[in-house]
Amino acid sequence: MIELQNIRKVFNEGLSSEYIALHDLTLAIAAHQVTVLKGPSGSGKTTLLSILGCMARPTAGRIVLAGREITSLPERFLTDIRRQTFGFIFQHYNLLKGISVIENVMLPAYPQGEPFSLLKKQAADLLKLFNLTHKAAAKVEWLSGGEAQRTAIARALVNQPEVIIADEPTAHLDTRLSREFMDIMRDFKAQGKTILIASHDPIVHESEVVDRVVQMRDGRIIDAGVI
């Protein structure tokens, strides 16, 4: 589904603070599977995830998404593809403070140009799925940890993406909520979605939902895992 060929990512190129995040990486992510990127902090998991998710452009190398080369696409087009293909769940949830739960869920779809009322309905349906209907109008500051997590997941789904990307989703969760999270991922997999998770939590990479674990260290893949 997603192919990376000889990807290199360098920050502050040419300056004294030059930092190579990814060295000549080649990786192919299969569709409809749950792939986990495992490695210590500084291993480049997050950078790799952002490149896989079309959030950043590699300094060198090629990316092919569903057969189409997207390496040099301008931001405008890349973002359009990203919006429709990927749903992101961030480590700190990154919900917008000061606006309601339902508005937070609707936000990624604003630039798509759907009528506001239609958007609201879609968001409401999603909230229902995650038992958050009673909190639709609540400000995100008032949510519990579990509710915030479910809101973040609902937001990731609003554009009906094929791929879900999660960055350290269980980092701030207790065991119960972490297992709940993996259950939700199992449901997504059953629906045919592709899932990419970066995590060093054993609950995640030792879960039976996971199809493949890719090990990383210092910007390189040291174990590409079993496909």
Added chain:
Amino acid sequence: MFFNPGIIALFISSLLISGMVLYASFYGALILRYWDIKSGSETQLNLERRTYLISTIISYACVFQLCSFFLFIYTADTLHPFFTGAMCAVGSLNVNKWGFPTVILKTITFLLAGLWLIINFTDNRGFDYPLIKVKYLLLLIITPLILAETIMQSNYFLGLNPEVITSCCGSLFTADTKGVASEIVSLPRSVMEIAFYGTMMGALVLGAVFYRTGKMGYGFSAAISVTFLISIASFISFISIYFYELPTHHCPFCILQKEYGYIGYFLYLLLLAGGLTGMGVGLLMPFRQMPSLKETLPAIQKHLTLISVICYLSFTAIATFQIIFSNLKM
């Protein structure tokens, strides 16, 4: 020198616009030099970020330039009481040699800025920024023109001497005096009428042809450009008199005054918008075969054609309506 608010406003806006396009040109030159869409280096990413800034700046510059065009003419109009012999903007503009050239240059820079925006819009639709070099070359042409216009406008205002006796539109736009204006007016009416309606029909028909078949793009664009100039000449020659209901009043600026319901602004806007979009069609023609634009460019051209045709049709309709129903019967 006059020190009224209108003049100060125009000075400020011209300086701002000049500053904006100079700034944009600097980065435009950088882009021309270092742009490489295939590269993922930080330089390239920075340049891509910069193009957003430059498009924003030029968009605003274009709008401000249009506003300043109308404000300039209106200010010239309010100044006419200070000059003996001046009855409207024409008199004020004639006080020194910078007046009319400033108006013409303002029109040209507005059209060029508008064309830039059309190219920019098209460029953004292509997934590899296909027109980026064209765009910034055009910018490097526009910038000196805008700077020249700022200088010309300053010279005009600084050279306003109320002692000079100038001519009003009545004496400028008559057949007896020398100059382009009187050449236009002294052409026999029937010739101008045929020229106007002829070129207008031609342009509209070509527009319809292009819209449906995609052929004759260059022809349509050329026709629109010619019609633009002929419409202005026609207005001076025979259309204006029906608005003024006076067979000797040919002035193109008096129509912007309150007495005529400010219809002048509307008419000129139609002409400018129609001319701009029509010229845009022609400008885009060479790029039809580019791989990243193959699908989107024809659609853009069709939209432009539609706008152009509607504008010119409206202009003709209003002019003809006025000719038929005016109190003046020739």
Added chain:
Amino acid sequence: MIKSIEKQRNIIDFTLSSLWRRKGKNLALLVVYTLVVFSLGSVMFFTQALKNEAAIILRGAPEIIVQKLVAGRHELIPMASAQTIRAIRGVEAVKDRLWGYYYDPIGRANYTLMVPEGMDLKENEIIVGAGISRVRQVFRGNALLLRTYDGRPISLFIKGILSPESELLSSDLILISATGFRRLFGVSGDDATDLTVTVLNKKEISTIAAKIVDKLPDARAITRDEILRTYDAVFDWRAGIMIAILAGAVLAFLIFAWDKAAGLSGEERREIGILKAIGWETADILQMKFWEGTIVSLSSFFLGVILAYFHIFYASATLFEPVLKGWSILYPEFRLTPFISGYQIAILFFFTVIPYTVATIIPAWRAATIDPDVIMRT
């Protein structure tokens, strides 16, 4: 097409809520912006209104005024000159005018004295303006005590007070009979202050003015058009000066606006980072910033214009009073005729909204080009 309208609608919705979330900072900006529009608008409305009043009044002014000059100063003109002028072809009528200034040590003010045309005043009768009435505390039926040119007291009987509507012009005016005038100022019957000339063919005014100067080399002939133009030029010039002075304030405002736009708080930066991460593109953020600027600009502009309008036309430019009053003792109470034109609004727009927009372009762009993966990296 519909899609892009819907998209703008969605973005505007978010922009409004975003502005509200930072109401402190945005309210401050709104207040300063409105003040700037208010100040500039007040100056422009005021000068335009005064120009209009002057134009209306001067419509009744004589077509040509002839005055005698001695060593460059205006002197009494002999009545005989009127004959010379009457002889010029094209002249319809010549009238003599008597008017002058009187300094009153009691009221410590200058009064303008004038002999009105077509009014029948007895030798001792006067009509005074409201300002004089206030300062000397004299009313209809009272006597006003003045001194003649040779120091003798003269008592003038007040027949009436001039109406409050005309205060702008008549506040310091005394209307007096010709005999009374000559007695007060010692002007002989052979002289007049100046002469007014009416002309048969209005197009010939300038030509006849030239002929008058030709026949009377020590006189100057002022045409009505010249007066109108001079007033216009002076008002324009004064407006220009005031605006130039306010330029400092506008500059400060622009720096303030730049600072507000560029100084994104950590919270704002985070918000934009999130938006970019969840799928908003640079152009979308730029559009949001555009709407932010537009909403703030339009609100401030409208509010500023409305406040300026009320200030000038309903509160009689109270805030300008200290500047205008100056040394004037007889400051008139006046209500200007409301006048507003698209041209003034356009100029105000050029002075305020355009510089504000330009000042915020680069800060807005910097905000919009925050990398989408910034959120993931922190």
